[in-house]
Amino acid sequence: MLTWKRSAKVQPLLSAVASGATALTHEGLDAYEPTGRHVEHLRSILIHHKALPPRDKYIAYFTRWLEDKLAAVENDEIKRPVRQFATWHHLRRINELALAGKSTRGPVHSSKQEITETLRFLAWLAAEQGRTIETCVQQDVDQWVTTGPTTRHAIRTFLIWAAKSRINRSVTLGFRHARSVRQLTQEERLAWIRELLQGDSESLPYRVAGTLLLLYAQPLVKVAEFPMEKVVITPDGLSLQLGDPPSPVPEPFSALLREHISRRPNLRTTGAGSPWLFPGYRPGEHIHPNTLMDRLRTLGIDLLGARNTALRELVAQVPAPVVAEMLGYSNQVAQKHADLAAEPFSRYAVLTNLKIPGGK
Template structure:
C-alpha cells in the first residue's frame, strides 16, 4: 500500500503526492529571500526553494517559463490546456473571438487539473470539437438541439457565466421544454390538452417570465407550477373517466367529491379552478386552501443544541454550517438561503449584517467570524464558476447550489427543516414585534402574524423599532 516513489531529492525519496504538494507550495524562501516555489525543506522542516535545497529536478515550463510542475512534454498544465483547446476549437480558421476567450477560461481556472479531466470526457470532447468545426453554433437554439446531458448544460452555463452566450434563466428554459413535452403527451385527449395548455401558458408561463430576472431564483415557483399542472391533468382525467364531463360541466359536488376522496396534493388544483372562474369559463365554485394539519416544531433546547452543533462541528463543511445557522437563527426557507448573494452580507459600523428583508439583521458577534471565513473561502470556484456572485456557489457555472443539495446537507447535520424554522419564527415573534420580524426576515405580515397568534404572542400588534436586534 506504500505510495509510488516519484523522484529522489537531497532529503530523500519523494512519493507522487508529496511531489505534487511540494510543487504547489509557493512563497518567500527564508534562505535567499526570493519569491518562488518552495519544494525543498531544511532539517527543521522549513520550506525552501529548489536552488537552496540542491534539487536538480527541472521545474520550469518550456512554454510559459513559469516555475511549476511540468505536466506533459515539459509544459505546465495551463499550457497543455491551451494547446489542447486550440487544437479542438480552431479559433483562427475562421477567427472567432468568443472561442478564443473560451480558451482562457479553463486555462486560467484555479484547479486546471479538474478542467483537464473534464475535457477528456467523451461528451465534452465531442462538444468542443463541434464548436471548433462550427457545426455547433454559439447560440441557445443550437445547444437546445443537442441531446440533453450534464456536459451540454455545464458548457452552456460556463459560456453564459463568462459572457460568451447571452444570459437566460435556466429554470425557465427547462420549464418551457418540460411544458412542451407535457402538452404533446396530451395530444390524444384534446378536452384535457386544450384547457391545460391555456392554463399553463397564460397563467404559469406568463407569471414565470415576469418573475425571471438577474439574480432571481425560480426554483420554488417552477416546482409549484409543475405540480399544479400535473394535478390539473389528473383532475381532468378523473372528471372525464368517472363522470363523462369536461370542465364546462364541472359542479361543486364534483369538486367536493374529488378533494375528499384523495390525498391533500389534490388541493393543488385550486389555482386552476380560480383561473377558470376569473376567465368566466365556469361558474363560481368554492375550493379551500390547503393547510397543513399541524406545524412541525422542535423544542427550544433542541434548537439551541443544533446552533451549538453548527458552531462547533468540524465534520461538516463550513458553508453548510453557516447555512444551518441562517435557518436556525433567522428562520429562512432553504430555497432562499441557497439563493443568497455575497452582497447580502454587509459590514456596517454595528457589525456584520445579513440582508433578508427590508431591514438588515445583525449577525451575532460570536458567529460573525465564521461568516467572514466562509465568505473569503467559498467552494466551487476553482473551475468554471470563478467570481461567482452567490454566497453558496453551485458546481454549475454562474449558479448557486441547488436547494435539494443544501437540504440534504442540513438534514445530515440533524436539522428538522420545517420544525427548526417554525420554532425559530415562534421564538422571534414571542420576543419581538411581529411587524418588525416580517420586515427584517422578508416574510409577509399575514404569515408572521399567524405565527404570533399560534404562539399567543402579547406583542402581536406592537409597531416595533427600526432595527432588528439580533
Template structure:
C-alpha cells in the same frame, strides 16, 4: 482553472452516451443548432445542454433568463408529447401552461429569482390538471359537461396537495369559459410544528462547537437556526451580504442588516475564506456565499438542505421556532424588515405565539448555547 483537465473531461465521450458536450459545441459552431433558448429546450443530453446554456448566458452569448423558467420550458414539451395522449387535452394543457403559468413565473422572476419549489409547484399544477382531465374522460365527462357534484367527487378522493394544485387550473377554466362556475374550497395549509426552543438552542451550541462537521454545513445551519431563513434564500446570499463593520459583523437579510454573534461570525468568515466549488472556470470569481457547480449559479437549495439536515436541523420547524423567538422579543414589523419577511407573516406568527407588541420588552431570554461564551469584542 487550476486543473484544465477537469474542463476537458466534461467534453470527453462517456460510455453509453451517443452524444457528448463536444458534439453540441461542434453543432453550434456549424450552425446546426440555433443559438436560441428555444433550441436548447429540446437538446440531448439535457444535463450537458443545461450546463452549456448556463455557460453561454454567463458569457453574454445568450440572453440571461431565470434558470427555473428554463427548466420548466424544457420539461413542458416532453410532458405534452409523452404523457398526454388525447389531442384535446394536450391543447388545453398547453394553453394553461403557456398563457397562465409561464406569465406568472416570468412576472415573479422580474421581482426576484424563481425558487426550485416554485418550479416544482408549476410542474405539479400541470400534472394535476392532466390527471383531472383524464379522470373526467374516464367518467365520460369533459370540462364543459363537468358539474359541481363531479368536482365534489374528485375532491373526496384526493388529498390537500392535489386539491390545491388543481384549484388554480379550475379557476383558469372558469375565467376562460371552458367550464361553468364551481365552488372551490380554500386551500389548506399544514404548517409543521415548531422545534422546541431548548432543542433549537442545543442544536446551535452543537453546531458552533463541533469543528469536525463541514464548515459549509455549519454556516448554512446557523443562518437557518438563528435568522429563520428559508434555504432558498440562504442559497442566494452573497459574500457581500456578510458585512464587516469594524469589530462587528453584520448579515444583510433585510434592512437594517442583522448583527452576527462572534462565534457565528467566525464560522461565516471562515467559510468565506475556504469556499468550495471555486476552482472551476465557471466560478472563480463567484460572489455567492454558497457557490454551485454551474456557471453563475449558487448551490441548489435541495443540496444545501441535505447538508443542513445531516446536522439534525429540520428546516421548517427550526425556522418557525427561530421566528417565534424573534416576534416575542421585537415588534413583528421590525422583525419583518430585518429578516426579509412580509409583515403579515410575522404578525400572524406573533399572534400564534400569543404575544403582543406591548410585551416584547419583557419577553424571556433564552439561555446561551452550551460550550461557548461570547466575548465583548472580536479582538478578545
C-alpha cells in the same frame, strides 16, 4: 477543466460547436442531442463569461417540460385547457417574476405540481365521470379532493382560472388548512445551533447554511441564492441584508461566517470570483437549494419545524412588523406566527382567571 474536456460526452459537444454543426446560441444548445448536464455546464460557462446572453434556466426547463408533458396527452379536451392554463396563467406569471429580477425556481416548481395534478384530475373526470372541465360539477371536485392525497388540492388554482376565463363558474375549492404546524422545541433549536457552531458533524458551508435557518428563520431557498453583496462588513462587525435594516451577526456565528467567506468552495469552476455566498458547481451559479436541504435533513434537522420555531421565538421577543422588515418576511406571515406564539399564554391567562365555585 481538462478532466471535463476529456469526457466522452463533452468531446462530441465541443466538436459540434467548433465545426458549426451546433450554433453557439441558446437555441443551438437546446437542439443538441443528447442533452444533459454537459450541455448545461457549457452553457453556464458561456453565460458567465458573457459569450452568451443571460437566460432564465428555470423558464427554459419549464417550457421544455410542458411540451413533453402535453405530448403524452391524447385527449384534446384535456390537453387544450391545460395548455391555456399553463400559458396564460403560469408562464405569464413566471415571466413577470423574471423581468422583476426575482427567482423563478420556486414558482416553476409549484407550477409543475399544479399542472400535473390538473392533468390527473381531468383524466379522472373523463374516465370516471364522463365529463370535461366545462361540464364538471361541484360533486366531482369534492369527490376528487376527499378521496386522495392532500396534493389533490393543487387543482384549486386551475379552478380559479377556469372561473375567471368563463370556462366553468359553478365549481370552487377553498384553501387547504394544515391540521398542525411542525415545530421544534426551543431546547431542540438551541441544541442544533450549538452543534452547528461548535460541532464537526458537517462541513463548514452546511454549518453556516443551517445556522442561517435556525438563527434567522431563513428558508433554504433564500439561503442558497444569498449574494455576497448583502454581507455587510463594517468596523463594528458583520451584518446580513436579509431585509431592512440589516441584521447583526453575533459571535460565535460571526467568526464561523468569516471563515466560510474566506474559504468558499467551488470558486475554481468559473475562473473568476463568484457573486454568491454559496457558489454552486456550475460557473456563475449558486448552490442548488436541494443540496442544502438534503444535507441538513440527513443530519436530522426538521427544516420546516426549525424555521417555524425560529420565527416564532423571534416574534415572541420583538414586534412582528420589525421582525418582518429585518428578515424579509411579509407582515402577514410574521403576524400569524406572533398570534400562534401568543396562543399558549392567552389560554393560560383565561384558565388562571376562571373562578371555580367553592375553589381556591
